[in-house]
Amino acid sequence: MHLRFDHGTVVLSDLDSQGTTLLADWIHSDDRIQAWRASAHHYAEILRQIHTRIPYQDQARAYSQLDLVERQPQALRPYQRQALEAWFAARRRGVVVLPTGAGKTYVAVKAILACQRSTLVLAPTIDLVQQWAQDLEQRLGCPIGRYGGGDRDLQAITVATYDSGILITPHYGNRFGLLVCDECHHLPAGATAFCAEGNIAPFRLGLTATPERSDGGHERLDQLLGPIIHRSSITELEGRYLANYQVEVLEVPMDPDEAVDYHHFRGQYLDFVRALNIRFDAADGWQRFLAEAARHPEGRSVMRAWREQRRLARASRAKLRVVWELLRDHHRERVILFTDDNATAYAIGAQMVLPVLTHHTKASERKEMLGRFRDGRWPVLVTSRVLNEGVDVPEATVGIVVSGTGSVREHVQRLGRILRPGPDKVAQLYELISAGTAEAATSARRREHQAFDGESETMDWHEDSDAQP
Numbered sequence: 001m002h003l004r005f006d007h008g009t010v011v012l013s014d015l016d017s018q019g020t021t022l023l024a025d026w027i028h029s030d031d032r033i034q035a036w037r038a039s040a041h042h043y044a045e046i047l048r049q050i051h052t053r054i055p056y057q058d059q060a061r062a063y064s065q066l067d068l069v070e071r072q073p074q075a076l077r078p079y080q081r082q083a084l085e086a087w088f089a090a091r092r093r094g095v096v097v098l099p100t101g102a103g104k105t106y107v108a109v110k111a112i113l114a115c116q117r118s119t120l121v122l123a124p125t126i127d128l129v130q131q132w133a134q135d136l137e138q139r140l141g142c143p144i145g146r147y148g149g150g151d152r153d154l155q156a157i158t159v160a161t162y163d164s165g166i167l168i169t170p171h172y173g174n175r176f177g178l179l180v181c182d183e184c185h186h187l188p189a190g191a192t193a194f195c196a197e198g199n200i201a202p203f204r205l206g207l208t209a210t211p212e213r214s215d216g217g218h219e220r221l222d223q224l225l226g227p228i229i230h231r232s233s234i235t236e237l238e239g240r241y242l243a244n245y246q247v248e249v250l251e252v253p254m255d256p257d258e259a260v261d262y263h264h265f266r267g268q269y270l271d272f273v274r275a276l277n278i279r280f281d282a283a284d285g286w287q288r289f290l291a292e293a294a295r296h297p298e299g300r301s302v303m304r305a306w307r308e309q310r311r312l313a314r315a316s317r318a319k320l321r322v323v324w325e326l327l328r329d330h331h332r333e334r335v336i337l338f339t340d341d342n343a344t345a346y347a348i349g350a351q352m353v354l355p356v357l358t359h360h361t362k363a364s365e366r367k368e369m370l371g372r373f374r375d376g377r378w379p380v381l382v383t384s385r386v387l388n389e390g391v392d393v394p395e396a397t398v399g400i401v402v403s404g405t406g407s408v409r410e411h412v413q414r415l416g417r418i419l420r421p422g423p424d425k426v427a428q429l430y431e432l433i434s435a436g437t438a439e440a441a442t443s444a445r446r447r448e449h450q451a452f453d454g455e456s457e458t459m460d461w462h463e464d465s466d467a468q469p
Contacts, residue, residue, distance in 0.1 A: 001013070001014050001015050001016075001019055001050070001054055001055065001056040001057070002014055002056070002057045002059060003043075003046070003056060003057070003058050003059060003060040004059040004060050005040065005059075005060040005061075005062070005173065005174035005200060006037075007170040007171075007198075008039070008040050008169055008170050008173050008194060008197065008198025008199075009037050009038060009039060009040055009198070010037070010038045010039075010040050010042070010043050010046065010060050010200065011030070011033065011035050011036070011037050012027060012035060012036040012037070012038065012046075013034075013035040013036075015027075015035075015036050016054075018053075018054065019050065019054050020036065022049050022050065022053065022054070023036075023038070023046060023049055023050070026038045026039075026042040026045060026046055027042075027046075039197050039198070040060075040173050040174070040197065040198050040199055040200045041196055041197050041198070041199060041200070041201075041223075041224065043060060043061075043200035043202065044200075044202035047202075060174055060200055061174060061200065062174040062175050063117055063118045063174065063175055063176050063177035063200075063201070064117070064118045064156060064177075065116055065117060066116045066117060066118065066156055066157075067116065068112065068113055068116060068140050068142065069140075069141075070109070070113055070139055070140065071138070071139055071140065071141050072139070074106065076106075076110065077102075077103060077241060079098070079102070079230070079232045079236075079237070079241075080103055080106060080107050080110075082230055083096045083098070083107055083229070083230035083232075084107060084110055084111065084114075086229040086230045087111065087205060087229055087230075088114070089229075090226055090227065090229050091226075092111070092114075092115065092178075092202075092203040092204070092205075093203065093204045093205075093225065093226030094204075094205070094206070094225065094226035094227055094228065094229035094230075095184060095205075095206035095207075095208065095211060095221055095225055095226060095227065095228045095229065096205065096206065096207055096228075096229065096230045096231075097208060097209065097210075097211055097228055097230065097231040097232070098207070098209060098230075098231075098232050099209050099232065099233065099234040099237060099242060099412075099416060099419065100209050100412075100413060100415075100416025100417065100419060101242055101243075101394070101416055101419045101420045101421070102232065102237055102241060102242060103241075104182070104207040104209075105132065105135055105182075105207075107205075107207070108121070108180045108182075108205060108207060109135075109136070109139050109140070111178065111180065111203075111205050112136075112140070112157065112178060112180070113140075115177060115178045115203050117176070117177025117178050117203065118156040118157065118175060118176050118177055118178070119156070119157045119158070119176055119177070119178040119179075119180060120158055120159075120160065120165070120175075120176040120178070120179050120180070120199070120201070121136075121157070121158070121159040121160070121180040121181075121182065122159075122160055122161070122162050122165045122179070122180070122181045122182065122187075122195055123159065123160075123161060123162070123182040123183065124161065124162055124182070124183050124186050125161065126148055126149035126161060126363060127363075127366065127386075128182060128183070129146060129147075129148055129149065129151075129159045129160065129161055130146070130367075131392060132159045132182065133145075133146050133159045136157060136159070140157070142156075142157065143155050143157075144157050144158070144159060145157065145158030145159065146158070146159055146160070147159070147160035147161070147164045147165075147168060148160050148161035148163065148164035149161070149363060154168075154172065154175075158176075162186055162187070162192045162195060165192075165195035166191055166192065166194055166195060169194055169195055169198040169199055170198060173198045173199040173200060174199075174200050176199065176201050177201055177202060177203060178201055178203040178204070178205070179195075179196065179199050179201035179203070179204045179205070179225075180204075180205045180206075180207070181195075181196070181204075181205070181206045181207065181225060182207050182208075183207070183208055184206035184207060184208045184211070184221060184225060185208045185210060185211050185212070185213055185218060185221075185409070187206070187220075187221065187224055187225070188213065188217035188218065188219075188220040188221060188224065189213075189217060193220065193224060196224035196225060197224065204224075204225045204226055205225070206221060206224075206225040206226070209412060209413065209416060210408065210409040210412050210413070211228060212408075212409075214407075234412075234415070234416075234419070238419075241421065242419045242420075242421055243397075243418070243419050243420065243421050243422060243425040243426065243427045244425070244426045244427070245415065245418070245419060245426065245427040245428070245429065246426065246427070246428050246429070247415070247428075247429045247430075247431070247452055248428070248429070248430050248431070249430075249431045249433060249443060249447075250322060250430060250431065250432050250433065251433050251434075251435040251440075252316070252318050252319050252322050252432055252433065252434055252435060253318060253435045253436070254312070254316045254317075254318055254434055254435070254436070254437075255316065255317050255318055258312050258316050258317060258318075259436065261308070261312060262308075262309055262312040262313060262434075262437060265304075265305040265306075265308040265309040265312070266305070266309040266437075266438070268301070268302065268305040269302060269305040269306045269309060272292075272293075272296075272298065272302045272305075273289065276292050278292065309437075309438075311343075311344075312434070312437075313403075313434040313437040313438065313439050314339070314340060314341065314344050314402070314403035314434075314439075315339070315344040315347060315348070315402065315403065316434050318434075319402060319432050319434060320347075320348065320351065320352075322432060323337065323348065323352075323400060323402060323432070324352060326398075326400055326430060327352070327380060330397075330398045330428070331379070333379070333397045333398050334373065334376070334379055334380075334393075334395045334396045334397055334398070335379060335380045335381075335396070335397075335398040335399070335400060336380075336381050336383065336387060336393070336396050336398070336399050336400070336417055336418070337354070337380065337381070337382040337383070337400045337402060338383060338384075338385075338387070338399060338400065338401045338402060338403075338404060338414050339382070339383070339384050339402045339403050339404075340384065340385075340402075340403040340404050340405060341384055341403070342358045342359075342360070342384045344384075344402060344403060345358055345382045345383060345384045346358075348382050348402070349382050354380050354381075354382050355369055355372075355373075355378055355380070355381055355382065356381075356382045356383070357369050357370075357381055357382070357383045357386050357387065358383065358384045358386055359384070359385070359386055361386070366386075369381065370393065373393065373395070373396075374393065374394075374395050376395070385410075387417055392420070393417060393420075394420030394422070395420075396417055396418045396420075397418055397422075397425060397426075397427055397428065398418065398427070398428045398429075398430070399414055399415065399417060399418045399427075399428070399429045399430070400429075400430045400432065401414060401429065401430065401431045401432060402432055403432075403439075404431075404442070404446060405442070405446070406441075406442045406445035406446050407446055408445070408446055408447075408448055408449050410446065411446035411447065411449070411452075412449055414429070415427075415429050431443060
């Protein structure tokens with residue numbers, strides 16, 4: 001029998017009846033080429049089944065054995081050691097769940113050193129690709145390939161975005177023996193899963209702080225990478241391996257005129273939704289709302305009402321005054337301001353003369369901005385969602401959530417941005433809610449995580465009339 005790699009699949013030729021029976025769960029007939037074909041991620045299982053049973057020639061595998069040495073080895077923390085031991089026990093496949101700041105990258109470094117095979121690391125953003133590549137170069141002292149954002153350098157160890165992974169997998173899905181997926185909750189989404197399905201890598205490691213997906217897609221991680229083999233929570237590591245932290249939810253009453261406008265626009269929007277019996281808890285609720293608004297005579301005014309009530313709740317004048325007062329209270333600390341949209345971020349930046357980082361920010365400018373924040377030249381950064389995930393800013397001690405979605409993952413990630421440990425560090429996360437608006441329900445949804453159990457304290461904000469931006 002012969003095995004060869006072909007555009008994200010493994011082709012098996014000269015397979016006899018014993019082989020087809022043995023591999024029936026993984027292969028299907030391809031009459032076009034008179035051979036059998038399997039998804040590439042079944043490669044390791046196929047070899048386990050035929051080894052010692054059926055003679056074969058393996059022409060699918062093109063990954064290489066390495067001779068890597070860590071430059072400055074560090075002692076593993078107990079939970080990192082437990083995670084690696086569980087990964088070894090699971091045939092070097094599986095998902096490790098660790099909070100942001102707990103050292104997921106170092107677990108991957110140790111996995112790469114243990115496997116000594118060419119490795120593909122996938123990450124969701126260009127920022128994370130650069131961060132991974134720099135860290136691996138420093139620790140392993142060898143060239144690290146980068147793929148994505150204009151880079152097309154393939155090395156024995158390569159870091160790529162998931163988007164680039166989709167493109168290179170058909171051609172190079174047999175070049176890597178170890179597949180590492182950072183923020184692996186992205187993997188089951190749409191075409192992204194092909195990065196794992198089309199790769200023959202027998203060894204696989206998924207890393208994330210929040211594996212669960214609202215669409216249930218996390219159940220596919222078992223098939224794509226392996227089961228969850230270790231999980232440590234923020235509360236378990238707080239105080240020793242992560243900074244101690246406090247969370248405060250501040251309910252901010254709107255100015256009277258904005259409150260009137262908010263209820264007017266929200267009433268107009270809700271009347272339309274109720275009249276047409278549109279339910280947003282249904283799978284097609286949002287699409288139906290857009291479709292009805294597009295064809296209804298009042299649709300344009302309804303869409304305007306929807307936008308205005310959201311804008312007022314997200315960034316009322318009162319909220320921005322509270323932001324200014326919090327910045328005054330923490331003027332000696334490094335602060336990240338989180339918003340749900342670019343418009344609010346830019347409005348805060350313009351009003352308070354603060355740097356704003358969004359997905360529109362060029363890579364070179366983004367690198368400079370993060371550098372100035374880290375060394376203290378810029379003590380405050382305003383961002384929409386760019387810093388939610390992965391980017392390492394250990395100097396940050398205060399987070400202010402001006403607005404956000406109901407996503408538990410997003411809220412945990414924002415908390416994670418300020419939890420990197422430091423001497424006597426106590427991180428502080430503020431969540432601002434416009435009182436009497438739909439933001440209260442949104443806030444309750446995103447705090448359905450044990451990291452916020454017993455931590456969040458809701459307070460009415462009594463503003464200082466002298467605190468003006």
